Amino acid sequence: MKKGPSLFNVVSVTLGFAFLYLPIILLVIYSFNSGRNVAIWAGWSTKWYVAMVQNQQLLDAAWVTLRVGLLSATVATVLGTMAALTLVRHGRFMGRTLFSGMVYAPLVMPEVITGLSLLLLFVAINFDRGFWTVTIAHITFSLCFVAVVVQSRLVTFDRSMEEAAMDLGCPPFKTFFVITLPIILPAIIAGWMLAFTLSLDDLVIASFTTGPGATTLPMRIYSAVRLGVTPEINAVSTVLIAVVTVGVVAASLITKRQEAERQRAERLAGAAP
């Protein structure tokens, strides 16, 4: 049997990654273009970043997006973790099928339907649309993503540690916070980050559920993009890409190190007489 990747595998993976990354790289490079035309390179410049920082509308929208993202991701993480615990730990209960349906369906639900239905709910109950409606909408769809991420960690969870703690007289509530939570924490952090980026990213659902004074960054970008490509939007995009990339890479490095430390601790514990 041949060892190592074949030429076909190397080529397909390389082409695949080139396809995934080339558009993003081009976008980043052209955000430093000093000319207005997107296809003609006119030399390096950071003037579009200066223009971006001076654009008050853009900054306001970024502030709204940040607040919605932080709040919705945090609430969605709490609710999503609870939903994951329910799905993994509770065998049969009344309405389980309905519950798992409500957790999985939003993952694939077209955004236009989710957005429209939430808006019509807010109108029907006469809820003033704005910051809070966007936040509620974002909590609703991102909690399902958190649930799936946390659930995949819970499924491989070794329950003997919890049982040991409870056998030693630790109350269930404390057991959860001392044993269970630290072990599933990487998944919860990943879930939070996913919820945050989903919120940061969402255009369709926010457009439906927003009201006056709560224009989010994707909505601003969208209305600018409809008029064509501008280097200023490239600059905003580059900043967003940089923030997300740094966040994701840092988080994955931290979890990797924690995992390595945990494994070392387990080895040490195993080696002890």
Add this chain to the structure above:
Amino acid sequence: MTAPNAKPLIKSKFFVVFVPYLWLFLFFLAPFLIVLKISLSQTAIAMPPYLPTFDFSEGIGAAFSELKELSLDNYAFLFSDSLYIKSYLSSLQIALISTALLLAIGYPIAYGMARSPKAWRPTLVMLVILPFWTSFLIRVYAWIGILSREGLLNTFLVWTGLIDTPLTILSTNIAVYIGIVYSYLPFMVLPLYAALEKMDESLLEAASDLGCPPLKTFWVVTFPLSLPGVVAGCFLVFIPAVGEFVIPDLLGGSSTLMIGKTLWAEFFSNRDWPLASSVAVILLMILVIPIVFFQNAQQRQQERDS
């Protein structure tokens, strides 16, 4: 477990189940019922722009009599105007072709990743996930600059001498396909990779020892074993692609008919909320079969894992 522990456990258990349940019920399920109700209402020049509104403050009796005002007119209109039927069909067609393209492009990538040295795999997986974390809107936007008439692709092709006049790609369905394939590729690659990575390589060795040619081994052994990944990937891209709005709106042209775009226009431009609701109800009815299928597959997967 000792008796004093049992009681708070039950209470916290109830709390853990109840809170997300109630949240999803209020903000996911209940809104659909409202959409259904409004799809049976009439358009009105008012706020909210539909009738009847079921104002329960006027008493249950008044609300009940308004029930008679509900009608199927919107649905009748949907089926009488070819625009909507064409939108649904063309959405399904675009989603189907995109799914096939994604499978054809995603499979070799996932396969190559699963056969790469073990030490590389986590990095490769992260490289697939990373674009998914960066804004969807921005990734679609990046293609406008590439595909437009004066864009980077045309500039490059003219420069190399392959073409003389710039190609029109932006504002056509081709651009929509490129956009969907590009944006949804991680959703296809990851489940495929997960299925292929789990595969026992000794099966391939056994097949080749018994004289099975590599290509046949692929179709007889590898592909059937990766089928759960294929199914998951296809559903994960097909269902959202049918209702896609951003990609056809930004990359497609005026001739690109997709139901997400039609619904958006009906809602924001024409302000016909009841009609937009009935468009959504029909879309949901089309998608309910694949959604239920996807959900069952997810649940089976979860039960297998645990």
